[in-house]
Amino acid sequence: MNFLKTACAAALLVTAGIAGAQAPAYPSKPIKLIVPYAAGGASDLSARWLADGLTQRFKYTIVIENHPGAAGNIGTRMVAKAAPDGYTLLLGYDGTLTINPWVYPNVGFDTLKDFVPVSKIDDSTLLLVANNDLPAKNVKELIALAKAKPGTLDYATTGIGSTPHVAGEMMNLQFGIDLRHIPYAGGAPAMTAVMGDHVKMVYTAVGTAVTFVQAGKVKALGVSAPKRSAALPDVPTFSELGVPGFDLNSWFGILAPAGTPKDIVDQLQRNIREVVQSPGYRERYIAAGLEPVGNTSEEFGAQIKADLARWGDIVKKAKVTAQ
Structure with missing residues (x-):
């Protein structure tokens, strides 16, 4: 009997040890972002500020690695694998995850299958800015001017397939104008x-233009957003x-490779929310x-799906392709 008790106790200790080995505390080493x-x-700033806050909470360093190239596709592929x-x-960006799949013939990742959304960090308010000599004082006057002089106005962005680019094409389609990208x-x-008046306008993030x-x-x-930007409170929205x-x-958020355990995703989401709020x-x-957010994985995932559908429709109608 004593032998059986001893054997059972030893078995329990071994089982407990195996369970502990299977579920170590997270994190137990530095995390790459x-x-x-x-x-x-703006993407880099969003990531670095978040990394600072998470490092304080996790006691392990969040290491930022910048891997630019191919409109964000290169670094995104790395995480997918x-x-x-x-x-x-x-560090996910709406342009890369929800526009690039429609613009590039082979992005090398599947937004919905290769990642699990963790949390949206922030919304980046988009702003239409013009040279001071442009006759239009606001977006409504700009649309009227564009209709009166079709094909004569241009706008700059950070690149083909970027969110501001496709938003500009959305303006062309919605308002029947011809702004050249x-x-x-x-x-x-x-x-x-x-x-320098080489281009009449630029469609960009508030953070880029505010100063x-x-x-x-x-x-x-x-600003083409549901509400005014706190950084430029005197600038009305398009609706206003x-x-x-x-x-x-536009937005930035955190995603993990598909298959990441839910308890890790939930822990990350809670801490991200605490940091950004x-x-x-x-x-x-x-x-x-x-605008800091920190929403749930489910909420973030729903927006990604909705944005994929919306931008896919615009890209097809405007015939936007990578060059």
Whole structure:
């Protein structure tokens, strides 16, 4: 009998040891956060601020790795192929995940099958900005001007297939105008081109344009978002200016490789929400023209599906293709 008791006790200890080995505490080592864009932009800032906050909570460093190229496709592919253990995460951008699949013949990943959404970090309010000499003072006057002079107005963005590019094509389709797209290799050169009157307008994130608008170097024609940006509270939305039905934001969020355990996803989501909703971090995001979110995996996933459908329709109608 004593032998049986001893054997059972030993078996229980072995079982407990195996269970412990199967479910170690998370995280137990540094986490890589892949940013598929160059350092210094809005995506990079979003990632680095979040990484700072998560590092304080997890006690293990969140390491930012920038892997730019192919409009975000290169870094995104890396995460799609990574082990689903919670130690490689993606800073996702709506342009890469919901527009690129329609624009590029082979992006190398499946947005819905290769990733599990964790949480949207923030919405990036989009803004239409113009050279100060453009006769139009707001987006409603711009549409009237574009109709009066078809094919004579152009707008810059950060590249073909970017969210601002496809949003501009959405304007053309919705309002029956013909704004010509001029792609640039980044927000800074696009803004410089507008200030120099090489291009009439730029469709960009508030964070890229805010200092130039405040300094009077360019003028804001309106924000294409459901509400005004806290960074530029005096700039009305398209709807407020009499252009209804054109409410959209860009966004950044965290995704993990498909198959990542739900308890890890849930733990990440809770901590992300705590970081982006904490007062100090909220102030950082808002000052940069970003609206902090921190929603659930299910809510984030629903938006990704909806955006894929919406942008797919626009890309097909506007015949947007990568060049």
